Amino acid sequence: MSQASGSAASSQSGARGAPARIGKYEVIKEVGRGSTGVVYLSHDAYYGRDVAIKVYNLDSGADAQRSRSARKMFLSEAHLVGMLQHPYVLPIFDAGEENGRCYIVTEYVHHARTLSTYCRPDNLLPLDDVIEIVFKCAKALHYAHTRGVIHRDIKPSNILLTQDGEVRIIDFGIALVSDADISRIEGIAGSPSYMSPEQVQSLDLTPRSDIYSLGAVMYELLTGSRPFRAGNLHKLLHQIVYATPPPIHKLRAGVSEELENVVVTALQKDPDKRQRSGLELAAELARVHQRLRQSNTHLDLQEQFGVLRRLKFFHEFSHVEVREVLRASLWQNYAQGEEIIREGDLDDRFYVLVSGQCVVERHGRRIAALGTGDCFGEASYIPGAKRTATVRADSVVTVLKVSATQLEQVSMSCQLRFNRVFLRTLIGRLQGAE
Numbered sequence: 001m002s003q004a005s006g007s008a009a010s011s012q013s014g015a016r017g018a019p020a021r022i023g024k025y026e027v028i029k030e031v032g033r034g035s036t037g038v039v040y041l042s043h044d045a046y047y048g049r050d051v052a053i054k055v056y057n058l059d060s061g062a063d064a065q066r067s068r069s070a071r072k073m074f075l076s077e078a079h080l081v082g083m084l085q086h087p088y089v090l091p092i093f094d095a096g097e098e099n100g101r102c103y104i105v106t107e108y109v110h111h112a113r114t115l116s117t118y119c120r121p122d123n124l125l126p127l128d129d130v131i132e133i134v135f136k137c138a139k140a141l142h143y144a145h146t147r148g149v150i151h152r153d154i155k156p157s158n159i160l161l162t163q164d165g166e167v168r169i170i171d172f173g174i175a176l177v178s179d180a181d182i183s184r185i186e187g188i189a190g191s192p193s194y195m196s197p198e199q200v201q202s203l204d205l206t207p208r209s210d211i212y213s214l215g216a217v218m219y220e221l222l223t224g225s226r227p228f229r230a231g232n233l234h235k236l237l238h239q240i241v242y243a244t245p246p247p248i249h250k251l252r253a254g255v256s257e258e259l260e261n262v263v264v265t266a267l268q269k270d271p272d273k274r275q276r277s278g279l280e281l282a283a284e285l286a287r288v289h290q291r292l293r294q295s296n297t298h299l300d301l302q303e304q305f306g307v308l309r310r311l312k313f314f315h316e317f318s319h320v321e322v323r324e325v326l327r328a329s330l331w332q333n334y335a336q337g338e339e340i341i342r343e344g345d346l347d348d349r350f351y352v353l354v355s356g357q358c359v360v361e362r363h364g365r366r367i368a369a370l371g372t373g374d375c376f377g378e379a380s381y382i383p384g385a386k387r388t389a390t391v392r393a394d395s396v397v398t399v400l401k402v403s404a405t406q407l408e409q410v411s412m413s414c415q416l417r418f419n420r421v422f423l424r425t426l427i428g429r430l431q432g433a434e
Contacts, residue, residue: 022053022103023096036070036173041108044093051093052108055101073173074102080172083147087346088140090160090168106170111163115156115217121224127254128292130221133159135285136167137214139348139405142278144169145207148178152205154213155194156220166346176205192236193226197269200237208271211281215266215274222259223251227267241269259288279405286406290330304331308400311373313352313421321414328406334393341377343390348404350422351377356397361390368429369394375425380404 018030018040025042028050032039037057044051056074058067078095085091094105115133118125125133137159144151151158152174160168192200196212199205219227227245230236245267248260262284268274275281301323308314308322317325331354334340341347343362353374360368360376367389370376379385407415 022055023094023098023105025051025053025105027053036073042105044105050108050110052106053103054106055103058101071102074104076175076177077104077173078102079177080149080175084144084149084172086140086143088136088167088169089144090170092172107168109160109162109168112160112168115159115161115221117161119156119220119224124224124252125221127222127259128289129165130218131259131285131289131292133161133167134214134218134221135282135289135405137169137217138211138278138282138285140167140169140278141207141210141214142282144175145210145278150176150205150207151210151213152176152199153191153194154210154217155191156217159217164345192233192240193228195240196271197241198271200240206271207277208274211266211274211278212268212271214278214281215263218263219245219248219267222248222255222263225251256288256292258291262288279408282405283409286403287327290327290403290406301326307354308352311352311354313373313375313425316421317414317417321411321417324410324414325400325402325418328402328410330401330403332399332401334397334399336393336395338393340391340393340397340399341387341389343387345387346385347377347387348380348383349377350380350402350404350407350418351375351391352400352402354398354400357394358391358397359394361392362388374429375422378422378426 018027020027022040022042024046025044028041028043030038031041031052037055040053040055042051042053043049054077056070058070058074074095077092081092081095083092090109091107092104093107096103096105117123124130137154141151141154149172151169151172153171154169158169158171160170162168194213194216196205196209199209199212216227219225225246228236228239228243230239248255248263249257262281265284266274266281275284304326305319305322308326309319314322314325330349334356340351340358353370353372353376355372357372358370358374358376359366360370370391376391379387402418407418
């Protein structure tokens with residue numbers, strides 16, 4: 001159930017049967033309902049924020065097996081309160097039990113939609129949007145995996161897209177947590193169409209099971225069709241273990257061989273043949289995204305190399321290091337007045353201004369100007385940090401966008417050179433401002 005799951009938890013009742021309060025939270029309205037319970041839009045007066053409260057249905061009159069599973073799902077999510085702090089994971093703020101009913105409190109994302117919206121052949125997203133969304137999901141899963149959490153239920157309806165185009169992975173109700181036996185739910189747990197071969201066979205799972213599921217989501221976002229379809233569950237599970245999905249390029253024109261290979265790798269039957277981690281998958285997608293954007297520019301790599309070589313920022317770089325940065329970056333043009341980065345956004349990229357002029361704004365007020373060769377995007381040094389200012393093109397500009405994830409893949413000497421020059425430039429700018 002997306003921002004939905006649960007059931008009431010108060011003796012007082014509000015409009016339409018909703019409780020007036022759940023614990024310390026004021027209930028505003030019901031926003032979702034499913035087999036395991038109800039979700040309410042609520043308000044946290046202490047922090048001054050709206051929250052979603054998922055109340056699990058543990059009614060003793062319900063099916064005993066379903067009640068046990070619902071309680072285990074509650075305990076699994078409760079175990080994660082405050083544990084996963086990542087910009088692309090829906091945070092779990094609180095958990096509690098009241099009047100025999102259990103509830104989880106999470107961030108409420110207003111006007112969010114799930115990726116299911118974009119899994120129809122008549123409503124597919126552009127290729128670069130799909131790549132960016134799955135890139136962010138891969139980063140979030142890598143973060144969760146490094147903390148001993150395997151989601152086990154990655155599917156389009158468990159990935160939210162905010163109004164600003166940001167991603168939130170939700171619903172860790174059946175997640176495997178390395179130090180918690182409570183996460184063990186009997187039988188096959190998950191959504192069959194997106195389960196890995198080892199998951200449908202009830203084998204031991206590793207983080208690469210989530211990578212398979214994310215690959216299945218990407219396949220559907222690209223084509224509007226799931227990798228496997230069958231008339232009954234038995235046939236579907238047999239296909240997942242033994243069959244090969246139809247080639248993506250036969251279902252959607254314009255999908256490059258490189259992009260298709262990324263998805264094919266993620267969907268390998270043998271976990272050892274998939275990407276080793278979410279970080280490796282993210283790096284592969286960043287390279288594909290870079291080439292997709294570069295195919296629409298007028299400069300070839302040799303011309304780009306020559307332009308960068310003349311910028312003061314790259315004077316200390318060797319020829320090899322400049323080419324490494326080029327491979328880890330995206331070359332992009334902006335029209336006058338267009339936003340390059342926006343105050344409050346999450347972004348893991350560094351920027352070098354190749355040509356033109358930009359203005360820096362904070363709270364709508366101009367605070368600085370940037371010219372050719374300047375760099376910006378220092379928030380990328382702090383994982384999960386939001387941009388503290390807006391940078392807007394003051395003329396037609398060209399920027400080099402360097403992905404922090406991609407930068408981790410270049411040589412250590414190149415990384416050190418880039419970081420040293422970038423930070424020195426920023427320190428010089430700050431000293432000048434003083």
